[in-house]
Amino acid sequence: MQLDSKVPGGPLSEKWDKHLFDLKLVNPANKRKFEIIVVGTGLAGGSASATLAELGYNVKTFCIQDSPRRAHSIAAQGGINAAKNYSNDGDSVWRLFYDTVKGGDYRSREANVYRLAQVSNNIIDQCVAQGVPFAREYGGLLANRSFGGAQVSRTFYARGQTGQQLLIGAYSALSRQIAAGKVKMFTRRDMLDLVLVNGKARGIVTRNLVNGNIETHAADAVVLATGGYGNTFYLSTNAMASNVSAAYSAYKKGAFFANPCYTQIHPTCIPVHGTYQSKLTLMSESLRNDGRVWVPKNPGDKRLPSQISESERDYYLENKYPSFGNLVPRDVASRNAKLQCDQGKGVGETGLAVYLDFKDAIQRDGKDVIAKKYGNLFQMYEKITADNPYETPMMIYPAVHYTMGGLWVDYNLMSTIPGLFVLGEANFSDHGANRLGASALMQGLADGYFIIPYTIGGYLAGTKLEKVSTDDAGFKATAEDVEARIKKLLSIGGKRTVDDFHRQLGNIMWEYCGMARSAKGLTKAKDLIAELRAEFWENVLVSGSGNQFNQSLEKAGHVADFIEFGKLMVLDALARKESCGGHFNEDYQTEENEAKRDDESFCHVAAWEYAGDENEPNFQKEALNFENVTLTQRSYK
Amino acid sequence: MTQSNGKKNINLTLKVWRQVGPNVKGRLETYQANNISTDMSFLEMLDVVNEELIINHRDPIAFDHDCREGICGMCGAVVNGRAHGPEKGTTLCQLHMRHFSDRDTVVIEPWRSRAFKIIKDLVVDRSALDVIIQAGGYISVSAGGTPDANVIPVPQEAAEKAMDAAACIGCGACVAACPNASAMLFVGAKVSHLALLPQGVPEAARRVLKMVQKMDECGFGNCTNETECEAVCPKEISITNIARLNREYIKAGFL
Ligand SMILES: Cc1cc2nc3c(=O)[nH]c(=O)nc-3n(C[C@H](O)[C@H](O)[C@H](O)COP(=O)(O)OP(=O)(O)OC[C@H]3O[C@@H](n4cnc5c(N)ncnc54)[C@H](O)[C@@H]3O)c2cc1C
Ligand code: FES
Numbered sequence: 001m002q003l004d005s006k007v008p009g010g011p012l013s014e015k016w017d018k019h020l021f022d023l024k025l026v027n028p029a030n031k032r033k034f035e036i037i038v039v040g041t042g043l044a045g046g047s048a049s050a051t052l053a054e055l056g057y058n059v060k061t062f063c064i065q066d067s068p069r070r071a072h073s074i075a076a077q078g079g080i081n082a083a084k085n086y087s088n089d090g091d092s093v094w095r096l097f098y099d100t101v102k103g104g105d106y107r108s109r110e111a112n113v114y115r116l117a118q119v120s121n122n123i124i125d126q127c128v129a130q131g132v133p134f135a136r137e138y139g140g141l142l143a144n145r146s147f148g149g150a151q152v153s154r155t156f157y158a159r160g161q162t163g164q165q166l167l168i169g170a171y172s173a174l175s176r177q178i179a180a181g182k183v184k185m186f187t188r189r190d191m192l193d194l195v196l197v198n199g200k201a202r203g204i205v206t207r208n209l210v211n212g213n214i215e216t217h218a219a220d221a222v223v224l225a226t227g228g229y230g231n232t233f234y235l236s237t238n239a240m241a242s243n244v245s246a247a248y249s250a251y252k253k254g255a256f257f258a259n260p261c262y263t264q265i266h267p268t269c270i271p272v273h274g275t276y277q278s279k280l281t282l283m284s285e286s287l288r289n290d291g292r293v294w295v296p297k298n299p300g301d302k303r304l305p306s307q308i309s310e311s312e313r314d315y316y317l318e319n320k321y322p323s324f325g326n327l328v329p330r331d332v333a334s335r336n337a338k339l340q341c342d343q344g345k346g347v348g349e350t351g352l353a354v355y356l357d358f359k360d361a362i363q364r365d366g367k368d369v370i371a372k373k374y375g376n377l378f379q380m381y382e383k384i385t386a387d388n389p390y391e392t393p394m395m396i397y398p399a400v401h402y403t404m405g406g407l408w409v410d411y412n413l414m415s416t417i418p419g420l421f422v423l424g425e426a427n428f429s430d431h432g433a434n435r436l437g438a439s440a441l442m443q444g445l446a447d448g449y450f451i452i453p454y455t456i457g458g459y460l461a462g463t464k465l466e467k468v469s470t471d472d473a474g475f476k477a478t479a480e481d482v483e484a485r486i487k488k489l490l491s492i493g494g495k496r497t498v499d500d501f502h503r504q505l506g507n508i509m510w511e512y513c514g515m516a517r518s519a520k521g522l523t524k525a526k527d528l529i530a531e532l533r534a535e536f537w538e539n540v541l542v543s544g545s546g547n548q549f550n551q552s553l554e555k556a557g558h559v560a561d562f563i564e565f566g567k568l569m570v571l572d573a574l575a576r577k578e579s580c581g582g583h584f585n586e587d588y589q590t591e592e593n594e595a596k597r598d599d600e601s602f603c604h605v606a607a608w609e610y611a612g613d614e615n616e617p618n619f620q621k622e623a624l625n626f627e628n629v630t631l632t633q634r635s636y637k
Numbered sequence: 638m639t640q641s642n643g644k645k646n647i648n649l650t651l652k653v654w655r656q657v658g659p660n661v662k663g664r665l666e667t668y669q670a671n672n673i674s675t676d677m678s679f680l681e682m683l684d685v686v687n688e689e690l691i692i693n694h695r696d697p698i699a700f701d702h703d704c705r706e707g708i709c710g711m712c713g714a715v716v717n718g719r720a721h722g723p724e725k726g727t728t729l730c731q732l733h734m735r736h737f738s739d740r741d742t743v744v745i746e747p748w749r750s751r752a753f754k755i756i757k758d759l760v761v762d763r764s765a766l767d768v769i770i771q772a773g774g775y776i777s778v779s780a781g782g783t784p785d786a787n788v789i790p791v792p793q794e795a796a797e798k799a800m801d802a803a804a805c806i807g808c809g810a811c812v813a814a815c816p817n818a819s820a821m822l823f824v825g826a827k828v829s830h831l832a833l834l835p836q837g838v839p840e841a842a843r844r845v846l847k848m849v850q851k852m853d854e855c856g857f858g859n860c861t862n863e864t865e866c867e868a869v870c871p872k873e874i875s876i877t878n879i880a881r882l883n884r885e886y887i888k889a890g891f892l
Contacts, residue, residue, distance in 0.1 A: 054779040070709040129783035133800040140790025172775035179771040549757040
């Protein structure tokens, strides 16, 4: 199969308008004849469900949590970008487009990114009309702040709870459609497989998490908005239920998976404190505006920070990157923290942390000023660690935060399976090899409110769709496969818990496919994952039965998929023999240890096609053509 | 065992509500939680207990959770008689074991309310809260066609107050803590969030009437000013939102 991105011709700024005009329309009276399944109620799935229902389609929406309002999007803190230029500092659609392509280290599709920048402004209008309480200036107009990777102030925010407020906005629109009978909401459902009929996506199989029933649902098209796969690493800033299973089941049914090795590691998270740690907490990157990062000069120095004099400290970011200092981009900051810890200079009990010190800022600006800026973050830090950052430096360490890779989609957000659309973090489309802060919320809502409502119409109007029913053989067979796997998981009765396997997978991924990768390490990881997979299917212990509320079983299915998916990440990382964005391969670096891209050979999207459990997947390239920006090497010295 | 940095490990006796399903009788069962690091969160402590239960072929304790950082509203249990446990303004997932002492007995029970059926152990069905929102907890705008975001100025103070109310995470602790199992703080927060903003005004009367009616239908009790809700709210939503709800309700009745 040849990948066709379906990017329309014509000048960049006219592509979307032209495409909208070219898309076939479903006449308003006919929309009610179509059923659409949406899996996920985060910013992407929530906004898509509501908008499709508003247009008249019949929507069936699914989520794992007990309410659509609890999707992982709720945890986003910092903000959402838009090219409004309210700050009058020279922002524009073009600048937001350019910053995003550059931030993505030139590994994203120009046309998609430009469209994202175009619709960014509509998102803010939409959210304000819904009642999202964004921060405002005294005059009553919207406030903006600046964020990493941009020189303009274009980020809209609602205190430290922007994701929550945007999600409540989408959830309220969704609730309105549920009340109107246009959306049928299925909560506490785990999508376990995708059903194809005549090669088209026509339904899903879910497990009802309350009573264990295996259910089948049919539709004319399926939309996946199931979020990212950061939890492959076990520890990440993602919510506990975040999983790759829905996307992975689509991959196994023929949807290509793009750039799985692109993961974002956020430099400022609270370090791991013990084996039983279940997740990591992000501390906003804004802290690096005033905090100074340092480690002791001498490896193994275990004295308290207050006992280490200025001359014995290494402010390594300031020393190494004099012009950007503590404000280098996320990937650079993360990698350097790891380098210091690898040299034995890490601090804290585990030696896997660096200091982020506010002493000088407090001395310079006063405690009140710092409290006003970061009070809530300092409080959160103290709640978790019992340390007071006004008195002793914070300890931070990088953590897995976001995944840029995802199911491959064309310009219409359709995967390689006709009728299967993928939105939000679950697709690969807009962030290239690295995502800029405040751009994921923008992308999720762009996809859901302003792109899928049109492109799905083009598909439905232009495709011959046979009548299907959940009684058809295809549905039955898929449900049987799902049931067989559940039975298998429950029957193994081994000696190790699901979490135990997940933790081990996480260690492998973090060690060999994390912040710094190498052909040697990745090859080793491949073997380790194969061993782990084999052991899992012989030695996992899942408690309870299938026909009940069973969190151990739910997790077992997700971890089984994470293990297989981990291998795909490793294969992709091995194949990308360059460094770019979130993929740093130690074999490809400049003399100054910076990421070295190879635009000659790797300016492409890597797309993987499943070829059976025991075979290596097939590899396909989508070449990336940059007609509007010039590729440059990043430097922060 | 005290470690050099003052952090330590403690042993606890847990009394946990176990109930196989909605229509089955439940009871408190006793478990030992040994060697618990005071750095753990409450849910991590439960994870440890569950790992041991699973290894010993016993049924792990079911509890809801997701973000584990106090924002999704998924977690919650009554700990020693208090919804979300002893710390003010803290969800169960953000509660750390350093707030407990060695040899403490900790009683852990689910939210109890007529409107919240128990699904299993500590997991309850809170869908009634969604049903109340569906009755009118929104501004009726469809995607597209909205005016420029800066067309409607919103006084900063109103925006801040709306944000205070909108901070509700819908966890249901207010209902669990209320002797009448009332959902007035939850409804008050939503009505206030939208009524305080100019965008929410056109539908304000209709919204409050419908939401209150639905709240009653769902079997939530009346508010008799016990203020327990405010005391346990992990987001410290103020009961002034209930007063505003009452004002909005009366205002709507006169239209
Ligand atoms: C701590 C944190 C802070 C962040 N801060 C920011 C920020 O400031 N700005 C920014 O732009 N981005 C931020 N991000 C990134 C951003 O929040 C996410 O990328 C984005 O919200 C993802 O939205 P989504 O709709 O694609 O998926 P999600 O919100 O992850 O939603 C996934 C949905 O799919 C459902 N689902 C998943 N699997 C299944 C299944 N198998 N069966 C059924 N349903 C399923 C879930 O129930 C859920 O409803 C942050 C991320 C984190 C972790
Ligand atoms: S798990 Fe999300 S609030 Fe506790």
